Amino acid sequence: MMNFADRLLGRIEACNNPTVMGLDPKLDYIPSPMIDNWKNTSVAADTATAEVIFEYNRLLIDAVYDLIPAIKPQFAYYEMYGLEGLKALKKTIEYAHEKNMIVIADAKRNDIGTTATAYANAIIGETKIINDSSEAMFEADCVTVNGYLGIDGIKPFLDVAKEKGKGLFILVRTSNPSAGDLQDLKLEDGRLVFEAMAEHVENWGSELIGESGFSSVGAVVGATWPEQAVQVRKIMPHALILIPGYGAQGGSGKDAVASFVNGKGGIVNASRSLMCAWKKREDIDPMALTDEIGPNGEKLLGFQKATRDEAIRMRDDLNAALKEQ
């Protein structure tokens, strides 16, 4: 079974693009004619909500699956739409896999012992059900995890990752302004809390290093903190780094790739800037067919073309920043 880190880096190389598309759906992001189509059906409102979200996700994937190696659905946005929303999440993951994209489940799970095993089984593993068959529930390729509970909370994810060729990204330095409330507290030995977390990540991942030299145990380090990214890369030479905070949250291309080594070792997330690219394009009718052909050979709708254009701009921005390193 192929190591997750090798698999992700292979897809990044094939696309020549270290981008992951965050799929964090809100009804506000979707062009209103598409919403209206579903409003005017006899389908129940909760089901219609989930269907339009899945339809939008599917069309975004159709616009970029040759360009972008991975998606990162944020579980909160599906959970907020209830059981039907979670069904849309499951269908989105399945669809991305059909298109050969890697799926990073952004769930930030954390618990201990058998509970952590339950989460790991739910998201990257399998659960035995009543007829003794084992079922994969969400079937993601990797999952984000919060390490505040220590190794007891990580080990069950490591075990499933090892058995199934999956991965995890542990929060080290998050992209938000108040990340430092806890993460920047200074320890008596001079380290900061997030540096201590980074040391744990490097140690916890030592058994899952692939042929690429990177481990399937990665870290989350926000693009909004390039200095910290350089610092944690020294502590975690083997960790793949998942980098949120590019674009909307203020991180530049140069900031986003600060932790890369020889042009690799990380993947940069963009959510709103890709999902809502059409909102910045007055030249485009989001629901009208354009002349641009997508990867499946069909003409793209306006909002799809806007997302594809933004994906190309972002790819070129990141690659230019990598060349300058």
Place this chain on the structure above:
Amino acid sequence: MMNFADRLLGRIEACNNPTVMGLDPKLDYIPSPMIDNWKNTSVAADTATAEVIFEYNRLLIDAVYDLIPAIKPQFAYYEMYGLEGLKALKKTIEYAHEKNMIVIADAKRNDIGTTATAYANAIIGETKIINDSSEAMFEADCVTVNGYLGIDGIKPFLDVAKEKGKGLFILVRTSNPSAGDLQDLKLEDGRLVFEAMAEHVENWGSELIGESGFSSVGAVVGATWPEQAVQVRKIMPHALILIPGYGAQGGSGKDAVASFVNGKGGIVNASRSLMCAWKKREDIDPMALTDEIGPNGEKLLGFQKATRDEAIRMRDDLNAALKEQ
């Protein structure tokens, strides 16, 4: 709208019992004849799995709802059974509410900004769907939260809690052996990381203090760490404390109530010891009717009686420990 802390303390007082029943279902916990009933139907295996889990939860609630003020479903155990499992979670929460129990959603969510708002809306709030109606998805009374991301990750939960009369419990010192990997690191100012987290909890909760003198922003502090519990109570005089780790994980009654003040201020969780009480009772056939009458006036099955007996033993153990304080 009544403050959550006041509401929970009111129910604890009415039951004279600071216990919360953890509902962390696994098929292994359920007597095999009940499993077999569902195996031998034409219902799909994933649905049958969820149905038997809900049936077991419902019968456990029926056995103790006059004795125990609250349930704490651990989301991982439902997520592991997929979409049908999450449906069983939703039904369990609804059923507990019918029986006047308070529901603590043990989800340990953590994220920032609009994503944290999405989680808060999903679990303790409401989401606007396609027909512009607002729907409550899981409708719990409060939720566990991980504060590693700082106030950006807490504020959205605080806002929903304030608006809806709900609460949150923030992880401070977890019950597991490796809790100290991060939580016990010593800061240069002499505090430990979990003490710094406790200070945040006290500050973040200052606006949600009820007539009881306790805040709807509480903390999770494991029963396995009574010395730390005494220490954090000094730092957080207003926090309600949710205490896991009693029984199966090794915490005694005395350990569990170490953070109580004048006999109150905390709620002690027990999961396996209540859910699987029948496994320790060779004198009981788990599926046979007993002569004991439950709170709804019907005879209890063997496993229900075992859980009720254990609930009474635990209540008396905690109250005896409180008397000795």
